[in-house]
Amino acid sequence: MSHSNYQPKNSVLAWIERRLPIFGFMHGSFVAYPVPRNLNYWWTFGGILSFMLGVQIITGVVLVMHYTPTSLEAFNSVEKIMRDVNYGWLLRYIHANGASMFFLAVYIHIFRGLYYGSYKEPREVLWILGVIIFILMMATAFMGYVLPWGQMSFWAATVITNLFSAIPVFGKSITQFLWGGYSVDEPTLQRFFALHYLLPFMIAGVVVLHIWALHHVGQGNPAGIDVKSDRDTVPFTPYATVKDNFALICFMILFAWFVFYIPNYLGHPDNYIPANPLQTPPHIVPEWYFLPFYAILRAIPNKLLGVVALFSSIIVLAFLPWLDTSKVRSARFRPLYKQFFWVLVVTCVGLGYLGSQPAEGIYVIVARILTAYYFLHFLVILPVLGYFETPKPLPKSISEPVLGKSGVAVGIGARAPRKN
Template sequence: SVEHIRRNVNFGNVLQKWHAVGASFFFIAVYIHIARGMYYGSYKAPREILWMLGVAIFLVMMATGFMGYVLPWGQMSFWGAKVITNLFSAVPFFGETIVTWLWGGFSVDNATLQRFFSLHYLLPFVLAGLIFLHIWALHVSGNGNPTGIEVKSDQDTVSFHPYYTMKDLFAILIFLIVFCAFMFFSPDYLGHPINYVEANPLSTPAHIVPEWYYLPFYAILRAVPDKLLGVVAMFASILILFILPWLDTSKVRSATYRPIYKQLFWLLVIDCIVLGFVGANPPEGAWLVVGRIATIWYFAHFLIFLPLLGLFETPKPLPSSISDDVLSKSAAKSLPAAQPAE
């Protein structure tokens, strides 16, 4: 068990903390990466395949993380597995069969734990394959940039070393400092205390919540009163990212030159944070109302605002090249401040 690893295996306490906290920080990095791609329009042509592979990686990550969350076999792990797997029972005709197959029986039990352990071990190999394809697609289409303009000459590029290596090394060091602070001083801060209570099928927790990185989608699930429609909405909130390159009809990639889209992007970020808070609280009273409003806004962003923005938004003038954009910004910063008239 996880407690056996933490208490009896040499350096097991550090390894388990590293793994648990690392999962949360992996999702933090991925969410930042997705937000950056959406802000700079990295999903637009010719990088559709690159974007879709990234979304596939995100889906496999979520499946791997969920199955790993069940393995401690605490109260929240057990009931989280029971609630989430029960969602598949809403599928017409085959729902109960799918749930029985996932459980390995007629209830969440040892067979479920063994299946989830096997999948938690095997899915990272699928993840590694998708990451390889993601990197391949990146080399085929080339990486994006904050201007959203394609490279036109050697002046628009810089060498990988030392520019990218030093920038990435600095980001990695900052990331590791925060990661180590959590791992050594607050390894359980992002978890649930009740998950240290052994799983008991006869005692239901007062409030069942998943890990924090699933909370926005959990809020969308609970915002819909119908079980089947709630499951559809939850999966649709993730799968909609696959068709994002075709939902955004604007010819301009970067939000730097799209004033209305920039505002809508930050409103979407706020909306996702609100959904996270809603998912962490019981679905009743004001939380339920806020969750439904936030869910409507989430889908409206992708299905209404993005298609219409391409028709009505007037973007700022684009620079002729990446180098012109960089040089103009450098020149503006180097100009002396205007002196007041005497």
């Protein structure tokens, strides 16, 4: 997978390089690595996500130095961080809002993949690794939300762990195994804390595989056609690095807006009430990034089937490379798929809204329609569409629209086309 014959000039580095070719590896992966020249800004979210994982791990490690995972002290120790630890408020608000920013970025990243067909041959494994990261992220975020031990922490933990009780025969035993007792209590908090610390490093491990697979098969691109010659690519550094850098800084501005100005906007006031097992909040709502899945869960009247639908809605993504029968990757050249893509986006946003509302009346009916459509999109529309849709003609190569057939630049600048 090496893309360079890099040899360090410094004699110490050269000495190391002969024994462990790490500098050549880094150079091949992050400097010489060829990326398609037509990538648009939707391709910068991979870098943003790596940054967010780093931010979450660093702030998280420092927060752990001050946090006490016991049912009596958890809430107060978080407040102690907010009040008495130097810049503790900053660390905690970065970590709490960082989770939201992480999910915002990952949803953009996933929808980017859906739009441009990033999951298609030869990127199936890359895509599945991404789905695994997404599932690990959800588990990590859920357990992290439990740690402040507020009302929403406690009751979200109760609702979600209770899902497992829907499993036939073993449900009750599994649930009690998860709780470490007969209800959500201190043992639950402590194991969630241990796992919340562990899982990010597992995410980091799968991210390495994800990037490895990416660098092996090469990046997709907005045109969805393969790289055919050197003219189609540019070296990662400086071209992709400066572009990723600019996008990352813009993303950080959004992040800072939340951290410094509206740090509790995405949270729920009830989580500033210490956990009380005897008092159920009027509406138990998860964090915004789980709302679409929560809506799917509640749309189905049968508990077991609801849980099955919830997990299926995520697992179905892993089968996407085989559900989508079209040979054309990019939605740019798939006029029908493009429309269905946007309907899916609206469906997901709609489910998110319904997840935040009480499960009653018209909300449930609409949630059922949207849930049905969600599965219809993946299980029926995508497989069928590949046979009926007439794609637009594909360009001959990535560089053709940019450089023209002769290889001479068309117009000035000849930058990557950004229309999509």
